[in-house]
Amino acid sequence: MAGVRWHRRIVHLQRSPLARDLPRLGLRGAELILLGYNTPSNNPDYPEMNSLVSFHNRLSMQSGAYQNGAWVVGVAKAGEEEGVMQLGQTMIIAPSGEVVAQATTLEDELVVHTCDLDATRPYKEGIFHFGKNRRIEHYGPITSQTEAELPG
Template identity: 55%
Template sequence: MRTLTVGAAQLGPIQKAEGRQEVVARMIALLDDAAAKGCDLVVFPELALTTFFPRWYMTDPAEIDTWFESVMPNAATKPLFDRARELGVAISFGYAEKTPDGHHFNTSILTDKAGAIVGKYRKIHLPGHSEFDEKRAFQHLEKRYFEPGDLGFPVWHALGGLMGMCICNDRRWPETYRVMGLQGVEMVMLGFNTPSVNSQKSDEGIEDRLFHHKLSLQAGAYQNSTWVIAVAKAGDEDGHHLMGGTVIVDPNGKVVAETKTEGDELIVHPCDLDATRFGKETIFDFKRHRRIEHYGLITSQTGVEPPSV
């Protein structure tokens, strides 16, 4: 067996006024707990260092840039990297990235056990809108503050397996998992910050939101025979509630561990990467069973185009 013991490190709410140093201290506490429980890898949420700032409408570029990291690691996050290296534990977490040439991305990284960054992913499926929308119960301005990711869906040889990443809304799109599945991915790490209520449909509350969340994860895991580690930011951030729902899903699509609270909480599971082989060699043996001659619409068009009458 190739067993990777994984800690899914959910973060409770981060208020707008809370500094990065305070958040990093919370992350280190979870990391220490994970190391004590034998974890090889700890996965943190999307935009782990700050509140979910895309809920706030901003027009001043300088104000917007205060939420972004220009280098990684930096002064605020170096203690996290140092502690992970001391403990010999790999980490993955999300943050807002500003590149040297001024581009803005919703980014996630993976390190090895020595604290070196070995993988980077930039969120591709950006939800929400770009201008203030008075018809929404609250704003979700990812399209205002981020550009669509430009790195595709890479898979890395790391930690003894084939590792991939995606972020939040990416989990709802089957193409996300399939592109990584076609590279043999054995574990997908994903952080998310999901509001408990749909801003455009008030009767879609936390029960429905959690159902769709798990449905997407379990289908992606099963249809590509991969582990999925999905880690939330949860709880009430300045009056805006995030639903939580941190889970670890096995290659059969079964939830094998999940959080019970909306606070800082660690769940741990030993993930046998060899458990991905059966599905990849049988029902989802892509080489034997895929019929790409019939899939052209998937990459040739975006919107729906009904057939001619």
């Protein structure tokens, strides 16, 4: 994967995560995924969704951690950049999907938590054991099209 550095069981993505990145890293056995990202605190194209920006930010990283049985460290830009306010919310998420540490301001902060890589085992070897539970024969529609088919 371009823009990815592997250090044994730790992965560093050098760009914002995409929905396909975390499963690909999970399949490669990553136990700690470091993400650098920036999320604007508002969406000028869909202002009615501004109240959900924080929720969606957390949800995507929490579900990625849980579904892949990996620690996720999301390091976010905060404050104003080029006239746009950034959401911030640097956080550390356990393989359970729980946020175990999070920045609380839009200033520079250090977010710290001891991440036990062995905590990934129940998820990788049991709940989400890819070898036992992943059925690639059902992925045809996901891999063969690029856009959603809208009803009607």
